[in-house]
Amino acid sequence: MSQALSCGGSEEIPGVHIEQKRKYHITNKLPATKGSPQPVEEKVGAFTKIIEAMGFTGPLKYSKWKIKIAALRMYTSCVEKTDFEEFFLRCQMPDTFNSWFLITLLHVWMCLVRMKQEGRSGKYMCRIIVHFMWEDVEQRGRVMGVNPYILKKNMILMTNNFYAAILGYDEGILSDDHGLAAALWRTFFNQKCEDPRQLELLVEYVRKQMQYLDSMSGEDLLLTGEVSWRPLVEKNPQSILKPRAPTYNDEGL
Numbered sequence: 649m650s651q652a653l654s655c656g657g658s659e660e661i662p663g664v665h666i667e668q669k670r671k672y673h674i675t676n677k678l679p680a681t682k683g684s685p686q687p688v689e690e691k692v693g694a695f696t697k698i699i700e701a702m703g704f705t706g707p708l709k710y711s712k713w714k715i716k717i718a719a720l721r722m723y724t725s726c727v728e729k730t731d732f733e734e735f736f737l738r739c740q741m742p743d744t745f746n747s748w749f750l751i752t753l754l755h756v757w758m759c760l761v762r763m764k765q766e767g768r769s770g771k772y773m774c775r776i777i778v779h780f781m782w783e784d785v786e787q788r789g790r791v792m793g794v795n796p797y798i799l800k801k802n803m804i805l806m807t808n809n810f811y812a813a814i815l816g817y818d819e820g821i822l823s824d825d826h827g828l829a830a831a832l833w834r835t836f837f838n839q840k841c842e843d844p845r846q847l848e849l850l851v852e853y854v855r856k857q858m859q860y861l862d863s864m865s866g867e868d869l870l871l872t873g874e875v876s877w878r879p880l881v882e883k884n885p886q887s888i889l890k891p892r893a894p895t896y897n898d899e900g901l
Contacts, residue, residue, distance in 0.1 A: 709767070709768075709769040709870070710769060710870055710871065712772070714870075714871065715769060715772060715773050715776065715870060716776050717873070718773065718869070718870055718871060718872055718873030719773045719776035719777045719780060719873060720776075720780055720873065721872065721873030721874060722759050722763075722773075722777055722869070722873035722874075722875055723756065723759075723777050723780040723781055723784070725759075725873070725874065725875040725876070725877070726752055726755040726756050726759065726781075726875070727752055727784065729875070729876060729877050730751060730752070730755055730877055731877075731879065731880065732747075732748060732751055734879070734880045734881075735747075735751050735880060738846065738849060738880055738881065739836075739837075739846050739849075739850065740842070740843070740846065745788070745789070745792065749785065749806065750835070750836055752781070753810060753813055753835075754817075754836060754854070755877065756777060756778070756781055757813070757814055757817050758854070758857055758858060758861060759774075759777060759861070759875060760774045760777065760778075760814070761818070761821065761858065761861075762858075762861040762862065762864070762869065763777070763869065763870075765866065766866045766869070766870055769870055770866070770870065773870065773873075782803070782807070785803070785806065786799070786803060789802070789803075809835075812835075813835040816831040816834060816835055817831050817832075817835065819831060820832065821854070821858065825851050825855075828851050828854060828855075829847050829848075829851050832847060832850050832851065832854070833847060836850065849880065849881070853878070853880055856878055856882075857877065857878055860876075860878055861875070
């Protein structure tokens with residue numbers, strides 16, 4: 649993997665040429681999973697509201713250390729269970745640090761969308777997942793021998809692009825396939841996509857993956873953080889079944 653560390657996104661980066669907007673053939677939107685989880689409404693006391701307004705985390709459904717372990721496992725699933733080579737090949741992406749980050753960002757975002765449905769505990773887990781992601785990004789940059797000054801500068805740029813990407817993806821997933829395609833075109837492809845079929849493939853991937861994540865038990869995700877990813881291209885479309893519940897002991901491990 650080369651040492652290209654600049655991050656693509658809605659913001660133009662020096663040396664990257666932006667192409668004109670294209671028309672894409674968009675597939676029909678996949679239907680929502682039956683019984684998809686809805687945001688959990690929790691009754692919170694006045695004291696908890698006060699301490700959380702001060703920036704602290706109030707009492708959660710599970711202990712923080714259990715959620716942190718699960719968050720680490722979930723982030724690890726994003727970087728170890730994703731077939732990066734398939735993305736590089738089918739989306740014609742260069743094997744660079746930037747491409748790795750864009751693919752990781754997409755999978756982290758899908759985890760965040762799912763865990764936000766699990767109330768305050770899920771939102772706390774989201775913050776920890778993002779924390780582990782930035783620790784990993786910084787560590788990878790150091791291992792690659794990137795100059796500390798350049799690394800710090802790029803980390804700031806990547807942080808800005810990360811939150812811009814999250815907002816764009818959130819809008820896209822709540823829209824139809826045209827809206828999601830536009831968000832992926834701006835962020836994942838950095839407004840540079842020569843083949844509309846690549847965009848169509850990615851829209852289908854995100855839709856089916858969100859369905860798959862929605863079918864997973866929220867309690868299992870909070871306790872184990874174990875996530876599996878569907879292939880970018882399904883050999884057998886009928887193979888998308890409800891995943892088997894993971895096993896864990898009394899400590900949630």
